[in-house]
Amino acid sequence: MIRKLSLFILSTLFITAACTKEVPVSINKQQMAESVKTEFLHAWNGYKTYAWGYDELKPVSDTARNWYDVSLLMTPVDAYDTMILMGLNDEAEEAKDLILSELHFDHDMSVQNFEIVIRMLGGLLSAYQMDGDERFLELAKDLGDRLLPVFDSPTGLPYVNVNLQTGETSGIINNPAEIGTLILEFGTLSGLTGDPVYFEKADRAMKGIYERRSDIGLVGETINVETGEWVNTSSHISGRIDSYYEYLLKASELFGLEDYRMMYDESITAVNEYLLDETETGTWYGRADMYSGERTATTYGALDAFMPGMLVFGGELEIAKKVQEANYSMWTMEGIEPEGIDYSSMEITSPYYLLRPENIESAFYLYRATGDDRYLKMGKTMFESIVEYCKTESGFAELADVRTKEKNDGMQSFFLAETLKYSYLLFADESTLDLDTHVFNTEAHPLTNTWDQ
Numbered sequence: 001m002i003r004k005l006s007l008f009i010l011s012t013l014f015i016t017a018a019c020t021k022e023v024p025v026s027i028n029k030q031q032m033a034e035s036v037k038t039e040f041l042h043a044w045n046g047y048k049t050y051a052w053g054y055d056e057l058k059p060v061s062d063t064a065r066n067w068y069d070v071s072l073l074m075t076p077v078d079a080y081d082t083m084i085l086m087g088l089n090d091e092a093e094e095a096k097d098l099i100l101s102e103l104h105f106d107h108d109m110s111v112q113n114f115e116i117v118i119r120m121l122g123g124l125l126s127a128y129q130m131d132g133d134e135r136f137l138e139l140a141k142d143l144g145d146r147l148l149p150v151f152d153s154p155t156g157l158p159y160v161n162v163n164l165q166t167g168e169t170s171g172i173i174n175n176p177a178e179i180g181t182l183i184l185e186f187g188t189l190s191g192l193t194g195d196p197v198y199f200e201k202a203d204r205a206m207k208g209i210y211e212r213r214s215d216i217g218l219v220g221e222t223i224n225v226e227t228g229e230w231v232n233t234s235s236h237i238s239g240r241i242d243s244y245y246e247y248l249l250k251a252s253e254l255f256g257l258e259d260y261r262m263m264y265d266e267s268i269t270a271v272n273e274y275l276l277d278e279t280e281t282g283t284w285y286g287r288a289d290m291y292s293g294e295r296t297a298t299t300y301g302a303l304d305a306f307m308p309g310m311l312v313f314g315g316e317l318e319i320a321k322k323v324q325e326a327n328y329s330m331w332t333m334e335g336i337e338p339e340g341i342d343y344s345s346m347e348i349t350s351p352y353y354l355l356r357p358e359n360i361e362s363a364f365y366l367y368r369a370t371g372d373d374r375y376l377k378m379g380k381t382m383f384e385s386i387v388e389y390c391k392t393e394s395g396f397a398e399l400a401d402v403r404t405k406e407k408n409d410g411m412q413s414f415f416l417a418e419t420l421k422y423s424y425l426l427f428a429d430e431s432t433l434d435l436d437t438h439v440f441n442t443e444a445h446p447l448t449n450t451w452d453q
């Protein structure tokens with residue numbers, strides 16, 4: 001009884017908190033789009049001044065960092081199509097010059113396949129489709145060829161890492177997100193080069209996960225790619241699984257594949273049956289065992305916040321709206337969202353903020369689908385809190401703790417690829433990016449089916 005009462009008070013407080021954060025005035029979309037562009041330029045100029053040629057800016061120390069021994073120009077490759085969409089032609093030109101003069105992949109260096117695919121391969125393919133310069137496609141093909149050995153496991157499920165020069169692989173425990181978030185990029189590469197091998201490998205991997213779902217239709221968190229056995233049977237929509245669902249749906253759209261739509265529908269039915277959780281604090285997705293369907297945890301977080309956006313895309317608007325309200329309450333509880341919470345108590349379980357895009361991405365899809373100003377207001381609040389708490393002299397910094405707003409010295413490339421792109425597109429004219437002809441990869445690189453028409 002006491003627990004029920006305190007949960008009621010808690011949820012009332014959250015609803016009130018969310019409501020009091022509302023912006024009472026109507027939003028000038030054009031002005032907001034300009035503000036996003038200005039902040040993008042702030043981040044890009046910081047990269048140019050302190051990190052030119054490196055992977056990422058360190059926005060507190062005004063230094064730079066690379067992911068591996070040699071820079072792969074993560075920030076310019078990830079940011080390029082955002083510049084084009086924002087009409088920042090000079091900046092796009094300088095990023096293009098840097099990429100085409102400096103980037104190559106002939107390095108004796110082991111890289112994480114998933115991250116390189118979604119950021120680099122996705123970025124190069126969208127750059128090619130937007131700009132038309134064949135050299136982007138040549139880079140993408142060279143990269144794709146170097147990544148292919150990752151699929152050479154007994155099951156066809158990819159290893160985690162692959163050496164770009166030797167093809168040596170490592171990491172036998174992988175997860176559905178890293179295995180199933182390859183089909184848009186490899187499929188597009190097949191479409192553009194006419195070589196089916198990329199699509200075939202990614203398709204086999206994707207179906208390898210789907211076919212290993214449990215009898216109740218759920219997948220687990222980690223799997224051994226050599227035996228095909230699940231290692232961790234926790235099922236959820238968070239990191240390690242999230243974009244597997246996203247790519248089932250988006251591949252069906254981009255490539256017109258009916259079997260992918262069927263796999264998505266069946267999977268999402270199970271997810272909604274066993275993971276969706278309507279509680280006093282809102283509508284969330286929790287965790288359950290993939291075999292029994294029994295609830296194992298009530299944790300949710302910044303990564304899970306992509307779900308409403310995907311549900312809109314998949315046609316489930318009503319659930320999407322409810323979950324986005326929960327997303328927004330997570331964002332506003334400390335003025336900016338933490339990485340993880342326990343939604344049964346609304347306690348923070350992971351206090352950091354990595355400049356992640358998912359919550360704003362969902363507001364963007366909901367606004368496009370409904371035209372409801374509520375999502376503009378959400379986006380405005382979220383964007384402005386990033387500027388308020390994360391901005392530094394040279395860029396935007398991750399937060400170590402959303403309660404204290406203490407900063408960390410990192411600015412992930414997805415901040416320019418995704419967070420600022422979705423923020424911009426939320427306010428910009430719809431014609432800036434047509435969702436009927438484009439599908440975003442999970443790093444927000446727009447891809448379009450240009451080879452079939």
Ligand code: DMJ
Nearest residue numbers: 243356357358414442443
């Ligand atoms: C991005 O690299 C991608 O959106 C990925 O799917 C999840 N993590 C980050 C952003 O949070």
